[in-house]
Amino acid sequence: MSFFRRKSLFVLLIGIICLVVLVGYSLSNRDQLSMPEKFIMDTVGLAQNIIHQPVTIVVNSFSNLKEIKNTYNENRILREKLAEYKTLVYEVQEIEKENEELRQALEIKESPRDFEPIIANVISRSPERWLDQLTINRGSNDGIKKNMAVMTVDGMIGKVTSISTSTAVVQLITGFDQLNRISAAVSRENSDNIFGLIEGYDKEKEALIFRIIEDSDGNLKEGELVVSSNMGGLFPSGLPIGTIKEVIPDQYGLTKTAYVTPTANMYDINHVIVVDRTLTVDDESEKEEVQ
């Protein structure tokens, strides 16, 4: 009996040592996943792809039935909007053309706004809900790289944290901590834009924490749109992130913090767009940003 006790204690100790070593290893700042991890992610990703498709078809057909009820009203509203859009499209075309001409005159080739979209499907969401991660069915084979921004049609939802050959893991902005900041801006027509950092997510207020670094006039109003800025060097500028919910001064009264409600729905994500920045950044500055 005493031998058995000693044996199980021994196994437990080895287990704890393994735990500490492995957790330490995975929390260290590693650039890439190890080969076995990539292999496992690809295999599970394949199985998830197979299971996910029939499931989504069933779920979608149910929600479609619900939506049919509202179709008439929606149709009417959309028609009104469409009429507005027609004039808008013409205006945008004109402005784009003018913009391009001016760019050529100034010999600027790439703008921080340009990006190549890579369309992907969400194949699973991490059951460990504290981490807020998604897996998408595109990987390094499709040109996805670490730290690319990920958005839905409504706005930005997160960034790519790890990739295997055919899947990639996306960290949602609701799960960001202080090490993963996003530079963001509120655009102003007459004066300079207001810049700041998205520093994390407040679970109680259900809003992102947006710290304004510049003490520009800072007269943020509720409902103003916060977009990503290219100052961080990672994301293209102009991706919508959220709308301002509330502005409060910080504890020393020197800077201001705003709470931002994300425009994208973080819980109902099916199709995402991975943003491949066309503006090339040299790797060194990218690394600095990560650290």
Place this chain on the structure above:
Amino acid sequence: MKRLIFPLILFILLVSEGVAIDLLPSSLTSSDTLIVPHWVLIFLVLINLFYDKSDTYFSIVYGVFFGLLVDVVYTGILGAYMFVYPFSVYIVHLLKRFLQTGLLMTVVIASFCLIVTEFLLFFIYSIVNLIDITFITFLLHRMLPTLLANILFLIPAYLLSVKHLGRWSNEQLGK
């Protein structure tokens, strides 16, 4: 073929855990309550109770392996589930001797196992600063809903699998 059946079932459960969150209505998933499916663990408990003898440790070996898979695929923090799953299954293994089996008893043992698992995960993730929540919010918003949802999964899983597990266990004895 016989040897493959448990890994296969566990693998399917592992994969569907990730898809299951999508299935739930978004009103449930978007609120404060966090429901975490621990289906792999539930099935490990069933294997332990009805397949493993007192001197075989299949469920614990599977626990190490599939815990590691959960870590790699869903969290990226290796080691946490890999340690917690076999540990709590081993506690079930110790408890098994003193209790007789039945649906009610299985529910009690599995609940205990889930509570141990959740506590350990909360403990580990708090230590590495991955989460920053108070103990009370953890209890109310994560432990309770998770416990209830997994018991809901346990009852059909028990009814479907208990006969097969018992039969296979006897075959194992006959060998």
